[in-house]
Amino acid sequence: MTIRPPARVHVRPGPLLLSGVDDGLSLRAHRARFGDLPRLDLDAVVGLAESGSVRGRGGAGFPLARKLRTVADRSGLRPSRRPVVVVNAAEGEPASAKDEALLGIAPHLVLDGAELAARALGARRVHVVTSEDRPLIGRSVLDAIGERGDSRVTWTTHIAEGRFVAGQARAVLELMAGRPGLPVTAWAPEAVDGHKGRPTLLSNAESWAHLAAAALVGPRRYAELGTADEPGTTLLTLTRPADHRGRIDVATVVEVEHGARAWQVLDAAALAAPLLVGGFHGAWLHPRDLPSLTWSQAHLRSLGASLGAGAVVSLADGSCPVARTAQWTSYLADETAGRCGPCRNGLPALAEEMRGLAEGADTRRRVQELTGLVTGRGACAHPDGTSRLVRSLLTTLADRVDEHLLGACGCTADVPVRVA
Known part of the structure; x- marks a missing residue:
């Protein structure tokens, strides 16, 4: 089965990263809005990342400042390995379009962040990896690189296969090494042992844009957005489930300050329905929690969720969360690299039990058993993320599962568990 990225992406202007939506994406327009990129040493760049609490925005949320320090320390130990x-x-993540929007509208903000870090670390080359199923973004990146004639670094681009696991860090490094872009077991983080054995600072496009924004507008102005504990903003992709062909019709990318209220970006229908936050490796939120929901990692953690990849999927279409979770589990089971037991055997078994649950059999005990068996045992975090999705259905939306098994949830039989 497959689920495809959004057919259409709408982008709303935002307070920082998306503030130049109407200005054009050229380097000249970017410099007119933000000014020249400052030349900062490593301590200053790390300080920016720390003061802005810049973290990975691809799902893991690892602090960028810690990665910077690790790469610098490892480079110092082996000066010949730049x-x-x-x-x-x-x-x-097919439910996300934030990187697509960011690189389509503000590519130089992303490239500025990467160049800022490369200069501070003494790196001579920056690699940019995009996806084959979002071809317009690859072209936008090439055009933006072509404008940066005075850059102090060499830019190399790569195109990843349009698969769910293609964005996993080790899958990206495998692609860069000329091998299939699939996750492999790693015994050390990329910052220690990355591309060709070199210390590698790898982060999501949005993370680089935040680092650049903090440098360009200054840490004080950056901290005026968000909260004291979580300064700045975050990008969210708002969607509804894919249609019967596996295509998400439209996605809306918004930029919100950390701490903003959910009702500021979700309509009344979305606030009254189950909400998946963090994408297909994310967690369900119950409608009763949405009126008080804020876009804050601390608040989301209290509800058993996180921003993850920033993908927010609403069941305002009236579909059943049990049927949708079964459909997505089947999709995730098909998207594995097939290189470890949890992916080869565990996830297909979990998908089959979820299919049974969607069809009315009470398979909850076996589902819980399988999520425990695959968690923490994969070559990458794909089994863990899939288990997180399923467990949140059984816990956060336990009442909806009960209603479904009693035949009282009102779901229709036309939500497919498998999509061709």
Whole structure:
């Protein structure tokens, strides 16, 4: 089965990263809005990342400042092994379009962040990875690189296969090495042992844009947005489930300040329905929690969720969360690299039990058993993320599962568990 990226992407202007939506995407327009990129040493760049609490925005949420320090320390131990910087825009999550929007509207903000870090680390090359199923973004990146004639770094682009796991860090490094872009087992983080054994600073496109924004507008102005504990903004992709062909019709990308209220971007129908936050590796939120929901990692953690990849899927279409979770579990089971037991055996078994649950059999005990068996045992975090999705259905939306098994949820039989 397959689920495809959004057919249409709408982008709303935002307070920082998306503030130049109407200005054009050229380097001249970018410099007119933000000014020249400052030349900062490593301590200053790390300070920006720390003061802005810049984290990975691809799902893991790892602090960028810690990665910077690790890469710098490892490079110091082996001066002959120059570090490498990687912009990961291989947006494998089909419910997300934030990297697509960002690189389509403000590509130079992303490239500025990567160049800023490369200069500070003494890296000579920056790699930019995009996805084959979002071809317009690959072209936008090439056009933007072509404008940066005075850059102090060499830019190399790569195109990843349009698969869910293609954006995983080790899958990106495999692609850069000329091998199939699939996850492999790693014994050390990329910052220690990355591309060709070199210390590698790899982060999501949005993370690089935040680092650049903090440098260009200054840490004080950056901190005026968001909250004291979570400064700045975040990008969200608002969608509804894919249709019977596996195509998400439209996605809306918005930029919100951390701490903003959910009702500021969700309509009344979305506030009254189950909400998946963090994409297909995310977690369900119950409608009763949505009126008070804020876009804050701390608040989301209290509800058992996180921003993850920033994908927010609403069931305002009236579809059943049990049927949708079964459909998405089947999709995720098909999207594995097939290189470890949890992916080869565990996820297909989990998908089959979820299919049974969607069809009315009470398979919850076996589903819980399988999520426990695959968690923490994969070559990458794909089994863990899939289990997180399923467990949140059984816990957060337990009442909806009960209604479904009693035949009282009102769901229709036309939500397919498998999509061709």
